[in-house]
């Protein structure tokens with residue numbers, strides 16, 4: 538009896554795993570799927586890397602700095618956990634699988650996003666080669682699912698891949714063509730999330746506006762939103778990663794009539810100069826974007842716009858950059874993320890090289906950050922005294938005396954936070970808060986008794 542138990546015990550201990558999730562919200566959804574399939578597959582999660590027998594790194598690889606970060610994380614984990622089985626998942630294997638299998642020998646197993654469901658079986662296969670197989674584990678019956686890792690909100694990945702071909706972007710070659718998830722499957726997933734206390738759904742994809750085109754469904758995004766609107770328990774629906782050339786006609790009306798879809802739109806413009814936009818392979822008429830912003834603001838009262846811009850693209854001159862700065866200032870874009878151009882092998886723009894010095898790119902990025910902070914601070918100061926709807930996530934990381942949350946126009950992880958200094962609030966609920974102070978992107982407030 539003892540011999541058997543000892544072997545079984547040895548098998549079970551190798552069943553602890555941990556997960557490091559890198560990259561974008563779409564990757565976080567994949568990580569939540571990995572957590573689900575691993576735990577359903579009989580593995581035990583631990584957040585203590587030092588005891589985990591299996592370490593999974595869900596990687597990002599869309600730009601060189603992300604590739605370097607993923608490799609650095611893996612090398613460090615290999616150092617701190619020499620005997621652990623290391624799994625590299627996500628975009629890195631998708632982009633560089635063949636090369637990495639030779640060069641990154643610190644990794645025991647490479648898995649792609651489409652293999653998440655069979656990961657426990659792949660691991661068991663791998664373990665059996667090392668004599669640690671556990672035949673009690675049964676992988677065939679594990680349904681799709683996810684372990685929610687965000688407080689009260691959840692990302693809903695509505696599609697993967699991309700049908701567009703922006704010249705600087707590696708996504709189409711890494712994640713492949715656009716693949717939308719059917720509306721009924723997304724409604725099922727969103728109901729699953731609502732049943733587990735999720736109040737805010739954040740719709741993400743590489744290009745949310747192209748949703749459903751590959752399914753041949755007309756106006757699919759509007760149809761999806763109308764279906765999600767009816768899910769009880771969900772109070773906020775937020776749209777991220779909208780392409781400026783694809784904003785569906787019915788969306789404005791739907792937002793205005795909706796009790797849940799926030800008048801908050803994330804639309805990466807990338808630039809405003811016609812010359813630079815054309816070189817990027819993006820809708821290049823600058824006036825197109827100006828007209829779009831004007832019509833959205835005219836038709837959606839109280840709209841808050843988030844955008845991402847890229848500085849340092851090969852053809853960008855001082856004049857082009859100043860045009861971008863003027864556009865952001867004149868159209869008062871509320872939330873702006875800025876990236877410095879990074880030439881990526883395999884993209885059409887790679888042949889253009891990287892003529893703009895890093896010093897200039899950094900300077901331009903800092904100027905945009907400075908402008909964004911100034912515009913946000915001015916807008917936030919004008920909200921002092923106002924009562925705003927806020928989602929309370931929990932005790933603040935800064936201090937146990939503060940509760941932390943977000944106002945309706947603060948997307949998680951990118952738009953600053955709300956600190957609540959007074960009032961007993963229920964975590965995971967949306968409640969009225971009176972804004973009392975503003976500091977940069979962050980707001981402070983007290984509970985407003987309704």
Ligand code: SF4
Nearest residue numbers: 699701703706708743
């Ligand atoms: S739309 Fe976005 S994901 Fe698609 S190619 Fe362009 S930048 Fe890349």
